[in-house]
Amino acid sequence: MADAGASAGPTPRLEVSLLVAGSCTGPERLTRPHARWRRVEFPALVALIRHPEAGAILFDTGYTPRFHEETRRFPASLYARLTPVTVGPEDTAAAQVAAAGIAPEEVATVVVSHLHADHVGGARDFPSARFVLGRGALEEVATAPGSRAAVRHGLLPGLLPDDMAARAVAAEDLPAARTGLPFLPRGHDLLGDGSLVAVPLTGHAPGHLGLLVRGAPREVFLVGDATWSSRGVTHGEFPHPLVRFLSADWRAYRRTTTTLHALARARPDLLIVPSHAPDLIARARSALAGTA
Numbered sequence: 202m203a204d205a206g207a208s209a210g211p212t213p214r215l216e217v218s219l220l221v222a223g224s225c226t227g228p229e230r231l232t233r234p235h236a237r238w239r240r241v242e243f244p245a246l247v248a249l250i251r252h253p254e255a256g257a258i259l260f261d262t263g264y265t266p267r268f269h270e271e272t273r274r275f276p277a278s279l280y281a282r283l284t285p286v287t288v289g290p291e292d293t294a295a296a297q298v299a300a301a302g303i304a305p306e307e308v309a310t311v312v313v314s315h316l317h318a319d320h321v322g323g324a325r326d327f328p329s330a331r332f333v334l335g336r337g338a339l340e341e342v343a344t345a346p347g348s349r350a351a352v353r354h355g356l357l358p359g360l361l362p363d364d365m366a367a368r369a370v371a372a373e374d375l376p377a378a379r380t381g382l383p384f385l386p387r388g389h390d391l392l393g394d395g396s397l398v399a400v401p402l403t404g405h406a407p408g409h410l411g412l413l414v415r416g417a418p419r420e421v422f423l424v425g426d427a428t429w430s431s432r433g434v435t436h437g438e439f440p441h442p443l444v445r446f447l448s449a450d451w452r453a454y455r456r457t458t459t460t461l462h463a464l465a466r467a468r469p470d471l472l473i474v475p476s477h478a479p480d481l482i483a484r485a486r487s488a489l490a491g492t493a
């Protein structure tokens with residue numbers, strides 16, 4: 202299959218808004234081995250991308266109050282205890298998308314980095330969207346693990362739309378695309394024009410995906426939970442060794458962190474945005490505002 206992207210014509214002008222749909226708290230030391238054990242706030246990032254022809258596209262859907270309903274009973278209640286969540290009705294991706302003048306049913310595509318609750322919490326609010334997931338995540342949707350296994354994998358199946366499998370495609374089944382990035386040269390073309398390229402970033406969870414936005418005034422690389430702390434990007438720092446037990450593939454996770462760090466050094470102009478790193482989210486927001 203022919204590569205799209207690098208060989209295609211000029212990419213269309215896209216707009217990117219970085220939204221935060223709720224947050225949780227957790228020990229800072231899990232994300233940075235030299236930090237203290239105090240609890241810090243982790244925002245749940247949602248990116249709203251507006252494409253001139255393809256319309257509104259989301260990367261992840263953040264938290265919604267549905268998280269609290271789904272974690273009332275054991276064993277899911279363990280999840281809520283480990284990562285206490287703050288989210289109000291006005292914080293949801295759907296509410297913020299509507300405030301931006303887009304009806305939730307107009308959202309055409311939702312790219313899901315992975316299936317953890319802070320990334321799929323709002324998935325039910327976008328009834329017309331096609332979902333793009335990594336194959337490993339799509340297999341989890343199709344097999345619908347029992348509640349204990351689900352919680353062990355950080356999943357709350359009740360957050361997923363009942364028809365998600367029918368509306369989902371595996372990123373790996375989309376046409377191949379060149380990213381133009383060093384170290385991560387290949388991905389999958391979302392729209393056929395090379396403007397949005399899904400890039401597998403393995404390790405954190407099955408089928409974990411990043412999304413490269415090439416048609417924005419500044420190139421933006423949304424990397425989900427490929428690294429939690431900004432120091433993964435800026436210093437190649439690994440999280441606390443305990444994170445090994447929260448990761449699908451610890452070796453791949455470390456390799457991905459090293460790759461993102463090398464990429465950041467080689468391409469300082471690229472806005473690399475992990476989902477839970479407030480400083481890199483703020484930096485990307487002001488860079489995007491400066492070029493608007």
Ligand SMILES: [Zn+2]
Nearest residue numbers: 315317406426
């Ligand atoms: Zn995650």
